[in-house]
Amino acid sequence: MMTTTGLMMGLASVATSDTTVNVSPMDLVVTEPIHIATTIGMLLTASLFAGLASELLRLPKVTAYLVAGLLLGTSVFDVIPHQHYQFLEPLTKLAMALVLFYLGTLFPFDQIRRISRRAIPLSIGEMVCTGVFVTIGVYLLGMTPAQSVLLGTLALATSPATTMFVLRETNAEGPVTSLISTLVTLNNLAAVIVFELVWLGIELAMPGGQTQSIAATLMRLVQSLGGAFVLGLVGGLVMSYACEIMHTRRWLVLLVGMASLLLGLSETWQLPYMLVFLVVGVVVVNSSSGTQKITEQFDSIGGLLTVVFFSVHGSELNLRLLWQVGLVGAGYVILRSLGKIVGVWAVASRTEASPEIRTWLGPALLAQAGVAISLSATATSRNPEIAGHVQTIILGTVVVFEIFGPLLTRAAVLHSGEMPIANSIHHTFGTPLSALRNVFTRLAGSAGLLDKKTALSERMRVEQVMRRSVEGIAENADFNEVVHFVEHSHANTFPVVDDDRCVVGLIRFDLLNQAFFDPQSDLLVRAGDLATPPDLLLRPSQPVKDAVNLFRKTSDDCVAVVTDDTPHRLIATVRRSDLTSLLIRDRKAGFGSPE
Template sequence: MLTMMALDTMTTAGFFLARSLGDMLYVASTPASSQTESMHIATTVGLLLAASLLAGLASEMLRLPKVTAYLIAGLLLGPSVFDVLPHHHHQFLEPLTKLAMALVLFYLGTLFPFDQIRRVRKKAIPLSLGEMFFTALFVTTGIFLLGMSPAQSVLLGTLAIATAPATTMFVLRETNAEGPVTSLTGTLVTLNNLVAVIAFELVWLGIELSTASDVQSQSVGATLMRLVQSLGGAFSLGLVGGLVMSYACEIMHTRRWLVLLVGMSALLLGLSETWSLPYMLVFLVVGVVVVNSSSGTQKITGQLDSIGGLLTVVFFSVHGSELDLALLADVGIIGAGYVVLRSFGKVFGTWLVASQTGASPQVKTWLGPALLAQAGVAISLSATATSRNPDIAGQVQTIVLGTVVVFEIFGPLLTRAAVLRSGEMPIANSIHHTFGTPLSALRNVFTRLAGSAGLLNKKTALSERMRVEQVMRRSVDGIAENADFNEVVHFVEHSHDNTFPVVDDDRCVVGLIRFDLLNQAFFDPTSDHLVRAGDLATPPDLLLHPSQPVRAAVDLFRQTSDDCVAVVTDEPPHRLIATVRRSDLTSLLIRDRKAGLGGGESSS
């Protein structure tokens, strides 16, 4: 039975993709009045990918997020600049862009295992509620004062809650950032979009009831029933789809997972569109169900990553080609007010709640700016509203489409700046790149050739040129020396490392706790009352300083099996300021070797 279910799933998915391909071929064979309009859709895809490739290379030289580069590449090919792409191709590329968005939302849902929700609810939920409340309040009030109707103002205030999931998460994964700002950003993005979808349906229900000339019990009941069917149907479809994915992955070999996951995702997307269900909510639920019912969530997301990169490029380049700079002039003062009010609401809301809850200065300062990107969810909801009532939502959609240009260009830059300035992104990720100018690349080729022939000395290794401060992660907390066993365990549960520095009241490193030793202590039932962090720590014989060359870190990791090493200040007292991870250092040296800059370096 399960085999038949899998075959049905793949058959349906194949029909879905084949139908899209057939539509593309139909467009390509349709006569057009101009050379642009007769362009084959494969040419459109090829132009978008080629432009994105060049933009991605340029982004490394200019140190820009690749998301921004892909959007700009599409923008240049779109109607705002060169206008070389047929406009009607966008509707036939829509299945691919929606599938890309669906997979991002699926990944967001997998960040919500129930045990983690219990751990973060005390911090994340107040921050999320504060940020959403002030964003909706400022936008609704400000837009109303600027002259829009109450219904339009409330609708814009609701749409302002949404944060672009694909844009934000792609930047976070690209920067390899980790820490409170990064984790809270992912959590708040998920909550924002979940609340935005539900709040939109509730707000639209209120708008319909308030604008009806003759409200009857039958019409009210029909509207409520539509709301229940939309939200309930999305939750039910996501629940069933998530359970089927988890069960099928349990009994299938991993080499079949990619076909299963893509096929199921395409099927769920098609059913959502056919039944007019909010597919964004469907895939959030799918992710939550999978992460809580499957033992191989990381392998599942890893399988999706194998095609996620290509779909991401297609998504952002197509999305960029749809941006219209002319709409910026159309939205005028109201559009400018929306940008300012939404930005201020998110920044002020997170800052206020973080100040009241005792969050770290980094969270208080940088969490709000990391949430400013806005695109897919808001555009989709505004389009839904326009299809239901163009008179009310038409101007709202114009404002959203016009301001998306601003939020999508500057949002990724602020998200990247937030994780960099908060110390959660290694500086090396922002300053080290695997290629230079075309001239330097040509020079490197001949230099390596001459070096291999013994005619020239190879270049100084990257590990000699870079310093520890450029590869260390600044967002780090040590375990207090007098922390009891339960506090140590709590710290370990929230850490990604296996080696933990122990600090005194002056943040000086007094020892290191290693997970293998801590794991042995779990068997002593009296440890939680008697043992302190200082008792579990070993002497801090392995420490680094920011001014040391990366070579020193390489040599140190050869002496230990630890996954990370603490970094302390150069001047006494030597206070804990960061850590260097073996994985970060290995990735750096691998990139160095691929670029031909490291000569005979060996990684740790």
């Protein structure tokens, strides 16, 4: 019988035909890569500190998460094992799916009808200019006709995850924000459809391409888009019905299970999952009475998945490709940017679009990632000779668009007046030393040893928390126009203005609701008849504590803000929810509430 010592000696001796090589037992231990949990921990920790830094630097958190991942990825420290990406892929795709679901919930049918007349011309103008600029430009820079058309098609796509995360983070709302959401959706739908048609043309133009069945290619396109639509329709209806018959305590398991199932079926049947979840969102918002609660349930895990998505996505960015794409890559970045900006400006200048839409809608659409990368990978798998260099350009330039795109989207909603200025102010009061001082200051203040510091809400002015994107109801508007305005508003108080935009009264929903029962109201009543005197108004120079005290006296969820100088014209509104968020931040920072 072999002893233990003999066994160890046998294991340590590796015989060859000529020699015997002595190997230490420790050399037989296989070096394993770091555990997947360690990778997730590193990504989340890096994203946490990057998010704190973004607040100090007043940058979008998306940019911070991307940079955090970039530092951990192949371009810098390269600490993430490549085999871990395949395990993280389901999480990143689920995060993207939830973003597309949320994007779909922004389109109830009445909303689609209302903005389609403005959005579709803007979208067509922006996409035509972008496609033409990029196609002609890169062709002149040396790309083949097939590659040029392919790049022009991929340039249409806008990153839905990046753009929508910035809009939700900034709590933006208004005409520019609504158009951004709509154009992002239209851009990606058009990019998928045009890509398949362009690829069909490329196949027919190749030698022997006429043997390819046009009917078969079109059938493939119909099956892909039609299958995604049907799966999304069924999934949305099942989700709405299940939420109607189940208690809200079970919704989270139900919704995550449904989302995972739909994602798995999409991948198994090779359907575009992003389109599937976009349709799910549209179906749910039009068939369920609890859409807001459903999105809140998804938000409970969506925030974490979003951090994972952007940090993983950032770690996959390759800075080396940015240098490899050279002049063509630089031309693609410039031409795509010009196409979106000029396209929106050209159409908006010929319509009644506001200056904010003309100036800022185009720059808000520059982020590019998932859809363009996916389509370029599809093209490369079909014909590496034609699409290989195109994929390199997309992967290289995505670094630029993903870093600077969120900055421009945030700037767009801020300068359009659809993001409260207070959201751009750093509220954590920075350094570790000052944070430690705040902790002890609050402790001493609670014990009555010293006065608490002045709350941020007492030092700020109304102009820093108001939303400038506001429309009033015309004084001579008939009852049907008033109802239409109310249906598409998120408030319960509506300012009525004269021809000079001076506030002549306020219409409150609870009083307006009483008029809904009079069938003759739409013929006789005007907005001025429904308004009450404007007793609750704010001015930009007032301290925020005045707004807080005013909201304590009323149940209104928003108050109109008028100019300091006469005539007092309507310029903005202050929302109760924005003030509540500000007061919560004050309390977390250790300050007292305003008296």
